[in-house]
Amino acid sequence: MASTVAGPEIERLIQLLARLPGLGPRSARRAALHLIRKRETLMQPLAEALRVADERIVACSTCGNIDTRDPCTVCADPGRDAATIVVVESVGDLWALERAGAIRARYHVLGGVLSPLDGVGPGDLAIQPLVDRVAAGGVSEVILAVNATVDGQTTAHYLTDCLADYAVKVTRLAHGVPVGGELDYLDDGTIAAAMRQRTAF
Amino acid sequence: MASTVAGPEIERLIQLLARLPGLGPRSARRAALHLIRKRETLMQPLAEALRVADERIVACSTCGNIDTRDPCTVCADPGRDAATIVVVESVGDLWALERAGAIRARYHVLGGVLSPLDGVGPGDLAIQPLVDRVAAGGVSEVILAVNATVDGQTTAHYLTDCLADYAVKVTRLAHGVPVGGELDYLDDGTIAAAMRQRTAF
Structure with a gap:
C-alpha cells in the first residue's frame, strides 16, 4: 500500500481522485504524483478552482443548468x-x-x-x-x-x-445513422429507424 | 464551447482537470460535472486535500521520496x-x-x-x-x-x-517472462533474456 510509504495526506488525495469518473486507483496515483510535481502550476490552481467553483456555482432556478449566476x-x-x-x-x-x-x-x-x-x-x-x-x-x-x-x-x-x-x-431528436458511421457496425434498431425515417436526397 | 453556457470558473476547472494524466477534455468535463454534483462529499474534500498536500508534502532530503516528513x-x-x-x-x-x-x-x-x-x-x-x-x-x-x-x-x-x-x-532487476505472461505475446528480447537467465526448477 502507498500509505506505508507516503503519508495519509497523499493517500487521502489519491482516494478522492480515484472517485472521479475516468480515473481508477492506478491512474489516481499517477494523477496525484503529477499534481505534486506540478505544485505551483497545477495543484494550487486546481485547489483554488475547486474552492471558487464550490463557492459560486449554483443551479439555475429556471432550467437547472449550472452556472455562477441565476438565471443562468x-x-x-x-x-x-x-x-x-x-x-x-x-x-x-x-x-x-x-x-x-x-x-x-x-x-x-x-x-x-x-x-x-x-x-x-x-x-x-x-x-x-x-x-x-x-x-x-x-x-x-x-x-x-x-x-x-x-x-x-x-x-x-x-x-x-x-x-x-x-x-x-x-x-x-431523429434516430438514424451517426455521421461517419458504418452500417456494418450499427445495431438493427438503428438501421431500421434510419430506413423508416429516410429523407429525400 | 462550454464557456458560453457555463461560467469561466467552470471552464477553468475543466481546463485544469484536463491536464491530469488519464483525463482528456471530454472526461475532464465529466469529472467537473461529477465534482459539482458531489459538492460536499467530493469537491470540498478534494479542494481541502489538495491544499493540505500542497502545504505539507516535502521531498525527502535523503532519498527524494515525497512525504509529509523529512526524512521520509x-x-x-x-x-x-x-x-x-x-x-x-x-x-x-x-x-x-x-x-x-x-x-x-x-x-x-x-x-x-x-x-x-x-x-x-x-x-x-x-x-x-x-x-x-x-x-x-x-x-x-x-x-x-x-x-x-x-x-x-x-x-x-x-x-x-x-x-x-x-x-x-x-x-x-532480472529480465524475464512476466508472471502470467504468454510467450507468444512477448518480444524476442524478453524471451532471449528469460532463456539466458533460466533458473533451476
Missing part, C-alpha cells in the same frame, strides 16, 4: 429563442448540445430519467417545473433531447403525456 | 535494511515496488533517466547524492531498479561506472 447565462441570453425548450437529462447533455451548436434555444434539465428499477419516479425529476414553464405560456415547442435508451424513451413518453393538455408541439 | 517514512523506518539502496527513476516506481512488497530496503529516487535527446544529463538527476550516500559508508548493495527502456539501461550503466570505485555490490 443561457436563460438570460436575449439572443435565444425563448419559445423553444430543449429537455435534456443532465447538464452534460446540455453542454454536448451547445458544443454541437445545434440550436439556439432554452433548456430544461430533468436531472435524470424515469427508472422504476432504480426507484426514480416523476417526483424525483424536474418534470413539474417543466410543465409549469409550459403552462406559463410563450412556449411553442418542447424538444425531447433525452438519450435513446429504454429509460430515456419511457421518460419521453411520460413527458408527452404530461404536456398533452397544452398547446405546445412536442418533438424528439 | 521509509528512510526513518528502523525495520528496513539500511545497507541496501534501491535506485528508482520516480516516486511512482518507488510506490510500485512497495506495493509489490518486494524488498524492505531504502530507496533513492533519481528523478528521471539520462536522455541526451531530451537534454537530460547527469547533473539533472540525483546521481551525485546517490554516490555521496554510498561514499558515506554502510551500504553493501545498490539495486538498479530503473525501467527496462533504452534510457533506463543507459542510466544503469552510467550509475555502475559512478559506483565502480566503492566497495558496493551493484545489481539490477
Whole structure:
C-alpha cells in the first residue's frame, strides 16, 4: 500500500481522485504524483478552482443548468429563442448540445430519467417545473433531447403525456445513422429507424 | 464551447482537470460535472486535500521520496535494511515496488533517466547524492531498479561506472517472462533474456 510509504495526506488525495469518473486507483496515483510535481502550476490552481467553483456555482432556478449566476447565462441570453425548450437529462447533455451548436434555444434539465428499477419516479425529476414553464405560456415547442435508451424513451413518453393538455408541439431528436458511421457496425434498431425515417436526397 | 453556457470558473476547472494524466477534455468535463454534483462529499474534500498536500508534502532530503516528513517514512523506518539502496527513476516506481512488497530496503529516487535527446544529463538527476550516500559508508548493495527502456539501461550503466570505485555490490532487476505472461505475446528480447537467465526448477 502507498500509505506505508507516503503519508495519509497523499493517500487521502489519491482516494478522492480515484472517485472521479475516468480515473481508477492506478491512474489516481499517477494523477496525484503529477499534481505534486506540478505544485505551483497545477495543484494550487486546481485547489483554488475547486474552492471558487464550490463557492459560486449554483443551479439555475429556471432550467437547472449550472452556472455562477441565476438565471443562468443561457436563460438570460436575449439572443435565444425563448419559445423553444430543449429537455435534456443532465447538464452534460446540455453542454454536448451547445458544443454541437445545434440550436439556439432554452433548456430544461430533468436531472435524470424515469427508472422504476432504480426507484426514480416523476417526483424525483424536474418534470413539474417543466410543465409549469409550459403552462406559463410563450412556449411553442418542447424538444425531447433525452438519450435513446429504454429509460430515456419511457421518460419521453411520460413527458408527452404530461404536456398533452397544452398547446405546445412536442418533438424528439431523429434516430438514424451517426455521421461517419458504418452500417456494418450499427445495431438493427438503428438501421431500421434510419430506413423508416429516410429523407429525400 | 462550454464557456458560453457555463461560467469561466467552470471552464477553468475543466481546463485544469484536463491536464491530469488519464483525463482528456471530454472526461475532464465529466469529472467537473461529477465534482459539482458531489459538492460536499467530493469537491470540498478534494479542494481541502489538495491544499493540505500542497502545504505539507516535502521531498525527502535523503532519498527524494515525497512525504509529509523529512526524512521520509521509509528512510526513518528502523525495520528496513539500511545497507541496501534501491535506485528508482520516480516516486511512482518507488510506490510500485512497495506495493509489490518486494524488498524492505531504502530507496533513492533519481528523478528521471539520462536522455541526451531530451537534454537530460547527469547533473539533472540525483546521481551525485546517490554516490555521496554510498561514499558515506554502510551500504553493501545498490539495486538498479530503473525501467527496462533504452534510457533506463543507459542510466544503469552510467550509475555502475559512478559506483565502480566503492566497495558496493551493484545489481539490477532480472529480465524475464512476466508472471502470467504468454510467450507468444512477448518480444524476442524478453524471451532471449528469460532463456539466458533460466533458473533451476
